[in-house]
Structure formats: structure tokens, C-alpha cells
Amino acid sequence: MAAAGWIAVVANWLVETLPESGFAAEWAALPAIDLGLPLSNPSSATREITERCIDQRLKWLASLPTKAVLRAASTPEQVNSQSLQTGRREVKLALTSRAVVDPARIEELRKLSSTKFDLTKLIRLCEEMNLAFATESYLAMAMLTRAIVDHVPPIFGMRNFSEVANNYPGSNSVKRELKNLETTSRNIADLHLHSQIGRKEVLPTITQVDASNSLDLLLSEIIVRMSGEH
Known part of the structure; x- marks a missing residue:
């Protein structure tokens, strides 16, 4: 339940803070964290899988600042603005994306x-x-x-x-x-x-x-x- 709450809080924050970035969809697509029912006793295998899923989400969050900078630099508005500011008629792209x-x-x-x-x-x-x-x-x-x-x-x-x-x-x-x-x-x-x-x-x-x-x-x-x- 705590994991589900954490995922929901991050998802809401992504929607509110970066509404058109696609990051909320990426976050939602990461593996679910499931330890079973609140009073159940998960097996060691289940715990290992859960730890990997949590680790994957933490790594994704750690990379978010870099991803946000790259994404911002690649938006159509930013690409066209940069071309206009430099007086160029070329469109320059420098981006990394899934x-x-x-x-x-x-x-x-x-x-x-x-x-x-x-x-x-x-x-x-x-x-x-x-x-x-x-x-x-x-x-x-x-x-x-x-x-x-x-x-x-x-x-x-x-x-x-x-x-x-x-x-x-x-x-x-x-x-x-x-x-x-x-x-x-x-x-x-x-x-x-x-x-x-x-x-x-x-x-x-x-x-x-x-x-x-x-x-x-x-x-x-x-x-x-x-x-x-x-």
C-alpha cells in the first residue's frame, strides 16, 4: 500500500510539474511493486523482485533532472527559438528519448x-x-x-x-x-x-x-x- 501511494504521489507530481513531457506515462510504464496483501508474508523471491522494481524506479527518478533538461531542449518551441536566435534557417536537434x-x-x-x-x-x-x-x-x-x-x-x-x-x-x-x-x-x-x-x-x-x-x-x-x- 505504501509503494502504491508513493507511485501515485510521484505520478501526480509529474502531471502537475511536467504536464506535457510524457514522463508520467514513462513512470506508469515501469514495473509494478507488489508484495501481496498487507498481512501476507512474501517469499524471498518476491522480495527480490520487489527490490529490483523499487531500484529501477529510484534510478529512473535519479535520471529525471537530466532527462528533463534534454527533453526541454528538444521541444518544438525550443528548437525553433534557438534557430531564430542564432539567425539560422536550420533546425538543430540534440536529444535523447525512449x-x-x-x-x-x-x-x-x-x-x-x-x-x-x-x-x-x-x-x-x-x-x-x-x-x-x-x-x-x-x-x-x-x-x-x-x-x-x-x-x-x-x-x-x-x-x-x-x-x-x-x-x-x-x-x-x-x-x-x-x-x-x-x-x-x-x-x-x-x-x-x-x-x-x-x-x-x-x-x-x-x-x-x-x-x-x-x-x-x-x-x-x-x-x-x-x-x-x-
Whole structure:
């Protein structure tokens, strides 16, 4: 209970102090701390796992000041401001960020060989997704998610992603994630792509546009499917 409280306090602080940084989502994605029920007697193995989880969160917090400085230097506003101040027409990026699309997935896609489909654009879309996250370009992330979803249906022998989501012969868990991409992620992208300017605008946060779990599953299904080509 104390660990859960600690995690919640830090999460609230991150939301209030660094609301558009994506750090709250990173903190939430770290391993949970679970020793069981309050009156239970956890085993030594459980205690070791818990200690590792706590240590991982403490190391993450220790790195937060550096991460915040790097993130601040990479925001679109800061990048453009620096270019303006130096009288340059170039955009200079100096940043370090976690990958929304796992580089290992991108490398797996790059190694695939197919006579039916060229994955060059799909790979580039994934790479640009990571760049968009690193620069807090959350509008671009929403649009790139939709671009990926609209790009891949022929790999599954379908005309559009709605057919993929509704007819994919996988487990219910896979279908749920694909339907999430088809409904929630598509609706969010449509909102930002097609909405007209108004008197008051509210920009999306990483929480709104992060579909990384569903995208990773989609990419893994593509890799499995194309690996079986002859």
C-alpha cells in the first residue's frame, strides 16, 4: 500500500510539474511493486523482485533532472527559438528519448524479404514516430499512427484496416488491440487532422496519442505473417 501511494504521489507530481513531457506515462510504464496483501508474508523471491522494481524506479527518478533538461531542449518551441536566435534557417536537434516503436521491431522489419510488399515506407513511418515522440510532436504522432494503420491492410489480404480488425483470425487479445487501433486511435487522428481552427485550442498530451502497445502488437503480427512467406 505504501509503494502504491508513493507511485501515485510521484505520478501526480509529474502531471502537475511536467504536464506535457510524457514522463508520467514513462513512470506508469515501469514495473509494478507488489508484495501481496498487507498481512501476507512474501517469499524471498518476491522480495527480490520487489527490490529490483523499487531500484529501477529510484534510478529512473535519479535520471529525471537530466532527462528533463534534454527533453526541454528538444521541444518544438525550443528548437525553433534557438534557430531564430542564432539567425539560422536550420533546425538543430540534440536529444535523447525512449523509443515509442522498439528499434528491435524496426530492425526485424528491415530484415524481412518479400516479393509482394516493400516495407520501406512502413519502416520510415515507424522511425518518424520515434522522432515525433522525442520532440513532443504529439499531433504528428496521432497522424503517423493513422498513416501506419491505413498503410498495412494489403499485408493481411484486406482492403482496409476495418476488415483487418474485424476479421483477423487471431486470439481475442490480438483482435482487441487491432480494434483499438481502428477505433480509438483513428478517431483521435481524425479529430486533429480534420478539426478547423477555433477560438480556443487544447493540444493533445502523450497520454492521448500513445498507441505504442497496440502498434507493437500490429508490427509483431506483420513480422510473423511475412516471415512465413515463401
